[in-house]
Amino acid sequence: MQALTIKIRFFPSRPDHLHQLGKEYIRVVNQLTETAKQLGAFPKMTTKDVQSILPSAVCNQAIQDAKTIFRKIKKLGVRPLLKKPVYFVNNQNYKVTDHSIAFPITIDGKTKKTTFRAILTARDLELLSKSKLGLMRIIEKSGKWYAQISVEAPTSKTNSExxxxxxxxxxxxxxxxxxxxxxxxxxxxxxxxxxxxxxxxxxxxxxxxxxxxxxxxxxxxxxxxxxxxxxxxxxxxxxxxxxxxxxxxxxxxxxxxxxxxxxxxxxxxxxxxxxxxxxxxxxxxxxxxxxxxxxxxxxxxxxxxxxxxxxxxxxxxxxxxxxxxxxxxxxxxxxxxxxxxxxxxxxxxxx
Structure with a gap:
């Protein structure tokens, strides 16, 4: 298997809303890691214990990310502070088609799996159909929005010499x-x-x-x-x-x-x-x-x-x-x- 990242450009109708959710994601991660650092251990919690506007699936991913960062704190002794807005969605909560991607966002207090128009190449579609899908990372760069999907692609074998x-x-x-x-x-x-x-x-x-x-x-x-x-x-x-x-x-x-x-x-x-x-x-x-x-x-x-x-x-x-x-x-x-x-x-x- 070969680990790869597929980068897909998509077009949100309300980019300001996605930007707000990205800022909320890093706020939750930073807050949870700071709390764990003060307690000396990461507390047991579910999404019900976190005050956030994030969808529950995304909030749960934020908790997992906070746990990972806290383990790094214990090893390195320094707490990294996230600053750039980002939004992670696990592979059970997003969907990719030939011309779109869909993932949950919260609008006016209600969570909805929203579909966005996207540009996918033939290679992207082939890799997605054959690979094991991992996390999807939503980022904004120079005013453009991208979904970065980590995949494990199968490799073939060549027997010639x-x-x-x-x-x-x-x-x-x-x-x-x-x-x-x-x-x-x-x-x-x-x-x-x-x-x-x-x-x-x-x-x-x-x-x-x-x-x-x-x-x-x-x-x-x-x-x-x-x-x-x-x-x-x-x-x-x-x-x-x-x-x-x-x-x-x-x-x-x-x-x-x-x-x-x-x-x-x-x-x-x-x-x-x-x-x-x-x-x-x-x-x-x-x-x-x-x-x-x-x-x-x-x-x-x-x-x-x-x-x-x-x-x-x-x-x-x-x-x-x-x-x-x-x-x-x-x-x-x-x-x-x-x-x-x-x-x-x-x-x-x-x-």
Whole structure:
């Protein structure tokens, strides 16, 4: 089983009312944890013991959340104080259809299971139909409302012995080589660099104008763009792996990528901001869903070792050349060597 979160946008007719319920939810949780802290133990209680405008099912979930937070207080000695409005509904009290979601809310003192128009993709519907549903979290972000549903999705199994190696970089975000002989280059490093530079210049201008709120919004927008790029690249990689019958994907262990990656001084800032780890996580969970195992390998010298004679050479620009006569694209060399790295040894770990 694979743990995932499905994010669904929906459209409440009274967003101010949902916002009020979200504030009430965190008020109840904070109050219960403070009471438990003063007593030294979490008291036995039901929804009848809690004064709140929340529906009983949601209030019960708030009690469970308060218990969880109180256990953390006992372990860490610090009581976290919730501030951002949120609203949790357990899997027995919400319903999702092709174009809507429904969950209980309280209106004028009466609890009613209310249906909201929602946007669901075909992938969302497929995962919801096949998965074990968990909690639903209602949040508001930049004026938009989302339902985040945690699910445990079943994973399939692939029995072939084909392998794929992935080399990550800035100029070419991901280069893949498979044991069937396929080579693919994913992403556009030049475009990425151009977009990042535009965000950086815009932030600099806003900084001179002391517009801190606008800088934060711009940072969130840039992160969303980067996340979207990583989602698209990881989807293309996993689709290619499925088409080629790959059973194992080998990726670099990223512990020291910022020290060992090939980069110039002008690319250093891009390197330190690009989310290599996020891309690997996206590849990992999408591959697991289709039964492809993902493992980490030691990337030491994979970009320098000749695939033919194993002699180490440093690539010049985009070409790798060896004295034995071998020459090729340097990212292809890295991906090929990663693919050939042994899976079961002290340097290879499950991703």
């Amino acid at each position: 084909n392998i794929m190696g992935i080399d990550l970089g800035l100029k070419v975000p991901a280069t893949v080589v498979t044991s069937t002989g396929q080579t693919r280059f994913f992403g556009n490093g030049r475009q990425n660099k151009y977009i990042r530079r535009r965000y950086q210049q815009h932030r600099r201008k806003l900084g001179k104008l002391k517009k801190l709120s606008a800088i934060r919004k711009l940072g969130n927008k840039e992160q969303r763009w980067m996340k979207d790029q990583n989602h698209k690249i990881s989807r293309q990689i996993v689709d290619t792996a499925s088409q080629e019958g790959v059973s194992i994907i080998k990726i670099e262990r990223l512990e020291n990528i910022r020290k060992t990656a090939r980069t110039s001084r002008k690319n250093a800032k891009n390197l330190h901001h690009w989310t290599f780890y996020q891309l690997q996580q996206f590849v990992s969970y999408k591959a697991n869903l289709v039964g492809i195992q993902v493992v980490e390998v030691n990337p030491a010298y994979t970009s320098q070792s000749c695939p033919v004679c194993r002699k180490r050479n440093k690539a010049k620009d985009r070409r790798y050349e060896c004295s034995c006569g071998f020459n090729a694209h340097r990212d292809w060399v890295g991906a090929l060597n990663i693919m050939r790295q042994p899976v079961v040894d002290g340097n290879s770990l499950p991703a």
